[in-house]
Amino acid sequence: MTFKGTFALAIGALIRNRSRSLLTMLGVIIGVAAVIVTVAIGVGARVSVQNQIASLGSNLLIVQPGSVTAGGARSGFGGASTLTPDDGMAVATLPGVAAVSPTVTIRSQAVAGTQNWSTTVTGVAPTYTFVRSWPLASGTFLSQSDITSAAKVAVLGQTVVANLFPDGTDPLGQTVIVSGVPFTVVGTLASLGQSGQGQDQDDTIVVPYTSAMQRITGQKTVNALDVSASDADNVPAVQDEITSLLEGRHRIVPPTPDDFSVRNLQDVAAAASSTGTVMEVLLASVAAVSLIVGGIGIMNIMLVSVTERTREIGLRMALGARGGTILRQFLTEAVVLSTVGGILGVIIGIGGTYVVAALAKWPTSIPLSGVFAAVAFSAMVGIFFGYYPARKASSLSPIEALRFE
Amino acid sequence: MVPVVDVRGLTKTYDLDGQLVHALAGIDLTISQGEFVAVMGASGSGKSTFMNVVGMLDTPSTGTYLFEGTDASDLDADQRADIRSRRLGFVFQSYNLLPRTSAIENAELPMVYAGVPEADRRRIALEKLAVVGVEQLADHRSNQMSGGQQQRVAIARALVNDPGLILADEPTGALDSKTSVDVMNLFTKLNAERGITILLVTHEPDVAAFAKRIVTFRDGLVVSDHLKSVAA
Numbered sequence: 013m014t015f016k017g018t019f020a021l022a023i024g025a026l027i028r029n030r031s032r033s034l035l036t037m038l039g040v041i042i043g044v045a046a047v048i049v050t051v052a053i054g055v056g057a058r059v060s061v062q063n064q065i066a067s068l069g070s071n072l073l074i075v076q077p078g079s080v081t082a083g084g085a086r087s088g089f090g091g092a093s094t095l096t097p098d099d100g101m102a103v104a105t106l107p108g109v110a111a112v113s114p115t116v117t118i119r120s121q122a123v124a125g126t127q128n129w130s131t132t133v134t135g136v137a138p139t140y141t142f143v144r145s146w147p148l149a150s151g152t153f154l155s156q157s158d159i160t161s162a163a164k165v166a167v168l169g170q171t172v173v174a175n176l177f178p179d180g181t182d183p184l185g186q187t188v189i190v191s192g193v194p195f196t197v198v199g200t201l202a203s204l205g206q207s208g209q210g211q212d213q214d215d216t217i218v219v220p221y222t223s224a225m226q227r228i229t230g231q232k233t234v235n236a237l238d239v240s241a242s243d244a245d246n247v248p249a250v251q252d253e254i255t256s257l258l259e260g261r262h263r264i265v266p267p268t269p270d271d272f273s274v275r276n277l278q279d280v281a282a283a284a285s286s287t288g289t290v291m292e293v294l295l296a297s298v299a300a301v302s303l304i305v306g307g308i309g310i311m312n313i314m315l316v317s318v319t320e321r322t323r324e325i326g327l328r329m330a331l332g333a334r335g336g337t338i339l340r341q342f343l344t345e346a347v348v349l350s351t352v353g354g355i356l357g358v359i360i361g362i363g364g365t366y367v368v369a370a371l372a373k374w375p376t377s378i379p380l381s382g383v384f385a386a387v388a389f390s391a392m393v394g395i396f397f398g399y400y401p402a403r404k405a406s407s408l409s410p411i412e413a414l415r416f417e
Numbered sequence: 418m419v420p421v422v423d424v425r426g427l428t429k430t431y432d433l434d435g436q437l438v439h440a441l442a443g444i445d446l447t448i449s450q451g452e453f454v455a456v457m458g459a460s461g462s463g464k465s466t467f468m469n470v471v472g473m474l475d476t477p478s479t480g481t482y483l484f485e486g487t488d489a490s491d492l493d494a495d496q497r498a499d500i501r502s503r504r505l506g507f508v509f510q511s512y513n514l515l516p517r518t519s520a521i522e523n524a525e526l527p528m529v530y531a532g533v534p535e536a537d538r539r540r541i542a543l544e545k546l547a548v549v550g551v552e553q554l555a556d557h558r559s560n561q562m563s564g565g566q567q568q569r570v571a572i573a574r575a576l577v578n579d580p581g582l583i584l585a586d587e588p589t590g591a592l593d594s595k596t597s598v599d600v601m602n603l604f605t606k607l608n609a610e611r612g613i614t615i616l617l618v619t620h621e622p623d624v625a626a627f628a629k630r631i632v633t634f635r636d637g638l639v640v641s642d643h644l645k646s647v648a649a
Contacts, residue, residue, distance in 0.1 A: 331574070334530075
């Protein structure tokens with residue numbers, strides 16, 4: 013008995029019992045569809061978190077001043093005023109560092125014409141767009157001469173554009189007053205959306221850090237140094253180099269704690285994606301359980317089917333079917349049911365994923381490996397749960413089976 | 418010439434909850450090529466057990482059974498299945514056609530198990546459906562046919578592998594008397610014109626009368642075995 017012959021027998025039997033075949037597949041269809049939809053949601057969530065973190069720049073390191081202790085109370089990171097633009101210059105000379113931008117952050121009320129808006133003013137260097145991988149939407153960015161002259165020029169984030177120029181006026185060339193200082197708008201930044209922490213990254217006005225320090229805060233220190241490593245693989249090494257350089261510049265000798273900290277966003281990214289992975293595994297195991305339940309459904313109906321088709325099995329044996337042929341026919345039926353159910357489940361799952369993406373506006377992503385795994389797993393479910401009923405069918409005595417009413 | 422069926426001292430004992438039942442108590446019987454034998458007997462006489470053993474569906478407890486010279490006790494289950502598909506044809510009381518399946522597919526089934534190439538199966542099945550006179554029903558499903566038509570399809574199915582022996586178990590049991598006569602005439606014709614050896618099991622004397630030789634069973638033993646006289 014060839015495989016093709018057995019396959020034809022199995023297909024014939026399944027087609028003869030169309031509605032039962034469909035009902036048998038239902039469990040697997042739902043199980044696989046559930047796997048596809050949940051994995052798509054899980055992977056989508058992880059990919060979107062990763063993208064948000066990547067939007068901050070995957071090579072990004074942030075140097076922040078350390079905490080200070082005043083009267084027994086320790087401030088958090090950034091509380092101390094220890095980082096200077098000169099520290100930034102020094103860091104920029106390190107090998108493995110592509111660019112550095114000192115960052116000064118001030119909450120301020122911005123005014124343009126009759127509109128005003130409370131936002132974050134960020135003082136940065138021209139390298140900022142590179143370090144943050146943040147493209148311009150229009151105009152130009154800050155230049156080195158703007159830094160040298162502490163020019164009164166500003167580049168606006170899209171949220172600020174929308175709130176200060178709600179009537180759609182082109183902000184380029186307009187004046188925005190920040191803390192009483194008029195800045196001329198020279199450019200706008202492309203929209204980045206929310207950060208990984210849920211902040212609106214577009215709600216900012218970017219000015220030269222020298223202008224921010226001299227014209228607004230009056231301080232000699234900066235809030236942070238944004239450092240871009242030349243290569244993502246270099247990030248941990250660069251982190252160590254910055255630490256030893258700044259320890260030297262700040263004359264810190266262990267065991268004195270550092271008055272700064274160097275954070276790297278890869279750690280944040282790793283933490284966020286491991287959360288995503290846990291969710292994914294959780295969702296996939298719930299879905300896998302439903303697939304196993306689907307397999308048990310196949311076994312139940314195949315067992316009922318063996319009893320119901322006892323006479324047919326007896327007849328096939330009387331006409332010359334060997335026990336092994338009967339076993340292979342029933343096993344093939346189970347595998348065809350579960351595989352076809354798996355494929356239908358993939359189709360319904362992909363459809364369901366689009367519906368979820370459209371209705372709930374959740375990011376989704378269907379991994380090809382997941383699709384193959386679901387189909388392969390359902391075929392295995394067919395073999396595993398189809399074997400027992402098939403074995404039972406093949407061990408029937410033809411005489412008893414023919415006499416069965 | 419080797420007889421088709423050669424049975425010597427055949428017994429079959431069942432163990433029913435510790436009580437031994439002797440379904441066959443020592444049968445000696447030879448059926449030669451071209452014979453048309455009816456086995457008669459009341460229910461419980463052992464005729465169905467005899468038919469199962471001859472049909473390779475069951476094995477004897479003691480004694481020997483040679484089918485076309487092959488000793489059945491030397492065969493394993495798969496070899497018996499192969500003989501059933503290649504050398505034996507079965508006709509049952511309740512036709513036993515696959516439901517929702519066309520006449521021609523039903524007739525092809527033994528050839529599927531005998532490994533006949535697909536291209537030949539359809540041709541042979543059509544040919545045998547024509548022999549039994551239902552070729553026009555080839556594409557009808559079993560539930561679209563009358564009992565007589567279904568039994569003819571079942572006979573065609575028994576013929577497709579040119580068997581050495583056709584076993585017919587109460588083939589008219591589910592048919593009305595007129596259709597019964599038609600079906601029995603078909604068996605007579607197959608035997609007379611094609612020399613097909615037939616072993617018929619029945620409890621109806623009218624049906625047995627179509628055979629050329631009548632063997633009567635009682636309590637697992639042959640009590641009479643006679644050729645029908647041509648004059649009768």
